[in-house]
Amino acid sequence: MSHTRQQLSETDYDVLVIGGGLIGASFACAMSTQGLRIGVLEAVSPGSASQPSFDDRSIALSLGSKRIFEAINIWPSLEDYATSINKIHVSDRGRFGVTRLDSLEQGVEALGYVVMSRDMGRALGERMSTLDNVDLISPSSVIGVDMPEKTAGDRVGITINHQGIKQKLSARLLIAADGRDSFVRQSLGIKTTDWDYQQTAVIANITSQYPHHHVAYERFTDSGPIAVLPISAGRCAIVWTCANNEVEAIMALDDDAFISAFQQKFGQRLGRFLKVGVRQAYPLRLVHAREQVRPRLALIGNAAHSLHPIAGQGFNLGLRDVATLAEIISTAQAQKRDIGDLAVLNDYAKWRKRDHLRVVAFTDGLVRTFSNNFLPLAIARNAGLIASDLIPPVKRLLSRQAMGLTGKLPRLARGLGL
């Protein structure tokens, strides 16, 4: 259901989700079978072109994420918009080491799928609008949070600005899914580990001379990594990471000059690039929250961890948060435990800790290793790429990481119901 009228009739929920972006909306859909009353607060109106989570970026979904979307019945409305990734080609510009990952070698249908975040937003929004137990309250911004010590103890309270009117809502559990600069996290003084990469990702869609054959390319260059992802026939989505001091000039290039500069970075594997679409720029920072839960509070998605997009892991990591938290809440419900109890939420935090640390370290390590021109390091990483191409167990580990199938997987990621 969508609440757009000014005065809200319902003010007390089982769960309030702050942020109805990719992750908050996925969480509401995942929880739809649990008989809980869920309110989703989203600052930007549904369908608005300025929705920051549902924009033109293309997301590489891991195979594990596809399984989660299948288990929560989102995949049927996405699959017509998804392009499979059958191979991943990783290289270091100016050196000959490469690693090639292949779905056939790994015995899977695909290593992942590329979907535009706008299409995911549409599919999730349509699904939410059919759920009787989910209220999408939008446009509404959270402007204050009162944790249990200030409320009756069994509730968390929030103040929202709903279409210019201040209102109070309460819930047994608050989920912060309000993105990298999370208002909830900041207003509760939750500290983060931060790193400004001094890099910006420029994204665009590009038409190439040769077909992509469902290959995704990851290429490390001295000014930052670039990714080329297969989308529709003959077209690819590019993520060109450049130093912050280069971005203004790159964004100002006319299309021909942009294509020729990008061609120089990427090389000729797809022949000549012929046409480029609208560009957008995203400044890149690592933000990792030092606390993932408090009594009656859990953080998920970018509010919990925001990564460099180099390895296409941010959304996939967030969707595993969704699947794990949904399972923990469902189990707590079945055992008649309080879903906002810290002991329940600690189970979520403990389960997610290893995956968070591994993916943050892997992504951050890639950026640092490949942004460094120190010759011995360049030789070592070149040797590393060759080794990972030649040694089957290393290759298998890398493939499973790319597919989002490492570590202890929640039920939804194994294709099971909650």
Ligand SMILES: Cc1cc2nc3c(=O)[nH]c(=O)nc-3n(C[C@H](O)[C@H](O)[C@H](O)COP(=O)(O)OP(=O)(O)OC[C@H]3O[C@@H](n4cnc5c(N)ncnc54)[C@H](O)[C@@H]3O)c2cc1C
């Ligand atoms: C260039 C680029 C490429 C990427 N590629 C990939 C990829 O290939 N694979 C991958 O897995 N990940 C990728 N990512 C990461 C992925 O986009 C993010 O991890 C994902 O969008 C996070 O979703 P989220 O819902 O947690 O946060 P967000 O997308 O930031 O959404 C937060 C939502 O909360 C709302 N909100 C904020 N504050 C409030 C408030 N006070 N009250 C109410 N609502 C509020 C916002 O309006 C927004 O809708 C990429 C990121 C970038 C920048």
